[in-house]
Amino acid sequence: MGGGIATSGGLENRLATSGLTQFRGFMPKTNRPITLRDRLEYISIVTVISIVRVLPFRLRSAFMASVMSRVIAPLAGYSKRVRQNLKLIWPDMPPHQRDVLVREVTRHSGRTLCELFSPQDLKRMAEQTELTGPGLAALEEARAAGRPAIVISGHFGNYDIVRAALIAHGFDVGGLYRQMNNPLFHKFYLENISTIGTPLFERGRSGLGHMVRHLKGGGVLAALIDVRANNGTALPFLGQPALTATSMAELALRYNAVLVPVYGTRMPDAEHFTASLEAPIPLTDPETMTIALNQSLEARVQQTPEQWFWIHNRWKGVPS
Secondary structure, X not given: XXXXXXXXXXXXXXXXXXXXXXXXXXXXXXXXXOOHHHHHHHHHHHHHHHHXXXXXXXXXXXXXXXXXXXXXXXXXXXXXXXXXXXXXHOOOOOHHHHHHHHHHHHHHHHHXXXXXXXXXXHHHHHHOOOEEOHHHHHHHHHHHHOOOEEEEEOOEOOHHHHHHHHHHOOOOEEEEEOOOOOHHHHHHHHHHHHHHOOOEEEOOHHHHHHHHHHHHOOOEEEEEOOOOOOOOEEEEEOOEEEEEOOHHHHHHHHHOOEEEEEEEEEOOOOOOEEEEEOOOOOOOOHHHHHHHXXXXXHHHHHHOHHHEOOOOOOOOOOOO
């Protein structure tokens, strides 16, 4: 695979099938026939986004927050799933408090969706976002030394704000992504996230080769830790075992990459963010490092639970 990972331990295969992605986790669909449902879905979504785009960004964001919370989330079953996940993790939470959190989680998800499909506005916000925390100095030292780095986040706040802010500060950041279910919509999606910055690496063997060359050249790779990995290891997350890929930790060990947890947290005005780069995770062993990444994200979720994507089936599929 010219330039790919040569390993007898199967790291290449695990990376190629990992659930880790810089963007929302979508199961890959390659070279399949385009269905009528695909066409109808594509037309409806792109039409809504195109209409909403005529609004000023502030109104657009508020509109998407309201539509997601009041219409899309209840109809699509997202509200029900958020409520179920909250009951699993915090069973003693009063029902009224849980209802409020369900509403705020889905509103936040609507704002994030709006931002991802408003790349110029997201770039503007990222340029106004200050990078803080000890991880920034670690990344600057790695860049000066030509050492690769991996920045890890979760579906928390707006995870692409930090990628865009790092790019604005001169870092060579590449993102790992997976194809969307709908082949027609995938091109539209890719055009938007490419506007925020490139390179982007598609999940799979060809994308993996480019990704590894990027790292070997001293680049930065951005990925998420909180996507359910069907072939992952059951590791604790918010007090419950969750299938988690250790691939990014293995990659950091193999290429001596700095591994930094990063978070773009939405501020109360809903238009600005803080970008926190935590101290690097020590390079020990994949499981210990991945547990540390989970614990880092846990602390963020416990502090600001409405900004995490509780819509995911994060704890599904763990062997009994």
